[in-house]
Amino acid sequence: MSFILLVEQTAPETPSANQVVLYPKSDGLLYSKDDAGTETPTAIVVATQAQLEAATTTTVYSSPGRQQFHPSAAKGWCQANTVGAAVVSYNVTSVTDTAVGDADIVWNTDFSSGNYCAVGSPRNDGSLFAAIADTNTTSTQTRIRVFNDGGILSDPSYFMVLAFGDQA
Amino acid sequence: MKKIIYTRSDGGISVVTPVINTLGESPGFTEQDALERALAKIPLAAINIQVIDPFVVPSDRTFRNAWKQVGATIEQDMPKARTIAQDRIREARTPRFAHWDALWSKAQEDNDAAAMAMIKANRQKLRDAPADARIVNAADETALKAAMQAVIGDLP
Numbered sequence: 001m002s003f004i005l006l007v008e009q010t011a012p013e014t015p016s017a018n019q020v021v022l023y024p025k026s027d028g029l030l031y032s033k034d035d036a037g038t039e040t041p042t043a044i045v046v047a048t049q050a051q052l053e054a055a056t057t058t059t060v061y062s063s064p065g066r067q068q069f070h071p072s073a074a075k076g077w078c079q080a081n082t083v084g085a086a087v088v089s090y091n092v093t094s095v096t097d098t099a100v101g102d103a104d105i106v107w108n109t110d111f112s113s114g115n116y117c118a119v120g121s122p123r124n125d126g127s128l129f130a131a132i133a134d135t136n137t138t139s140t141q142t143r144i145r146v147f148n149d150g151g152i153l154s155d156p157s158y159f160m161v162l163a164f165g166d167q168a
Numbered sequence: 169m170k171k172i173i174y175t176r177s178d179g180g181i182s183v184v185t186p187v188i189n190t191l192g193e194s195p196g197f198t199e200q201d202a203l204e205r206a207l208a209k210i211p212l213a214a215i216n217i218q219v220i221d222p223f224v225v226p227s228d229r230t231f232r233n234a235w236k237q238v239g240a241t242i243e244q245d246m247p248k249a250r251t252i253a254q255d256r257i258r259e260a261r262t263p264r265f266a267h268w269d270a271l272w273s274k275a276q277e278d279n280d281a282a283a284m285a286m287i288k289a290n291r292q293k294l295r296d297a298p299a300d301a302r303i304v305n306a307a308d309e310t311a312l313k314a315a316m317q318a319v320i321g322d323l324p
Contacts, residue, residue, distance in 0.1 A: 078187075080185075082229070083183070083185070083225065084171075084183060084184070084185030085185055086185070086189075086190075087190075088190045088191075089187055089189045089190055089191075090189055090190070090191045090192050091189065091192060092187045092189055093186070093187060093202075093209050094172075094184045094185060094186050094202075094205075094209065095184075095185050096182050096183065096184045096185075097183040097184075097185070097232075098176075098180065098182050099180060099233050100229065100232045100233055104182075106206070106209050108189075108205070140209065141209075150259070152259070155229060155232075
């Protein structure tokens, strides 16, 4: 068995001209410091869920399996028809037809609270418009309500819901 | 794929369609997996949760808000369906009232008694339309839908 043992350093001295020092730090990353005193991480490190949710560090990198945890990423989305059949979707458990023009999108991974940002729309149905309902929109589901221009709940041919926020 | 129905505390019926996401699902995720996942998220207050075949759900949504759950089937609550039909007739008559109201003003200005009598009769027909006997006597959803369409078609 062979290995190179490196001892963690907090702030090693700046090396002489034309030299670089390599050293680990307490965060587990390997750093280099050049002769100008510039410190740089030497490896690509995958960001944790917490790092992505905090969205502050600039020395780790997002991976396809975790990028959805960043605040800028949509946590779930769905296009479904009136009877609840999802055409395309992500992070959806089910679509519930509750009444005319009224449907619940039940999320697979829930939000951490009921305070998140969801938007909804009917798809190209002329005079119809949609709103996210106050009641029955919770950390586990989002209710979309679609109205005609008279303010009466109406079935669209398709509707779409998209949500951003912190997940549980 | 199977669906799930249940009755809510307000008496309405919810129809749940489980979803296999087009993105982000684990390999081999099946319809049965999706059904079980959806069942696990049914609200605690749900009454009489039933797994049904999709064809059990009526395809005609004219009286969707009058659906009621009977065991593992969906039936029409006819009194509620009549109320929906009457509301549709009221919606349809609103522009007709506006039409006759405008003509009424003109007939008054012209002091046209014959026109005023005709307009008065038509406005009364509009008022009476929701209580039309064809609505009241319709025995089932099909008859009620036909009656509703006929009454709306007859609005003066």
